Amino acid sequence: MRLRYLLASTVLAGAAVIGQAPSAQAAPPSPRCLLHGSATRAFCYFYNSGQQGGVAGWDLTYADGVGNLAGFEFALGAGAGLPVKNNAASATYQVAGSCTGYALSYYLSNFAGPADFIFACTGDNLVETYNQNASFKRWTS
Template sequence: MKRTLKFAAAALGAALLVPTLATGAQAAVSDCGEGQFCLFYNSNEQGSHMVVRSSIPDLAGYTFTSPGNGQGQHVKNNAASAVSNVCMTVWVNFYSNYGGPRDMFNYRNAANLVNTYNENASVKFASDC
């Protein structure tokens, strides 16, 4: 009987572990919750991130706050990727006050910054879905 209970406990533990392993690769994207736009310190939505809740004309003074590579670093001119879980178009701009080249993110879009990679100074929430 004890042997059966030990086997059942081991099987249950393994079954509970499988979903965690399957979702582990998606952890960075899920760190940016529904209704949030996040800028990440590293490419591929990795490292520390900052949640942006509304338009910011100048990212000076903002830092990456979540645990991970880049935590505490300035966001301005340091973001490499972004995740948009807000139902609107969001632009990451090269210059302060929403000027210059920009990268556009739509709802449920995650990507590396291209036009503003490590050269980002403002974020504009543009239009609703």
């Protein structure tokens, strides 16, 4: 899992530096959380509100989420190097194609407790899990 996060983080950082445009079907609210290569789903937490500051991203093409965010850190910008767990202010969920489904940011580890909905192809500020995010999971409709 750590390797997948590092690869996704590297891809996201590379896309931000190169400035690749996302597909027209899934325009992300932040150019730092892009679908890249064969990825069909990506979830990103941001250190600041409005999808700003440090970013931590995951390719969810073959995974449903992360049950415990302990050990993951923000990269690129304000908050870089800080733990993702209990430090995120906003999130985005990118989906290639139809933009259906959503991801949930959970207050507790293992997908429990209050949650924020992040709908496909959008980003939003966290409310229920603002600086209290411990896990996330994608859902399809």
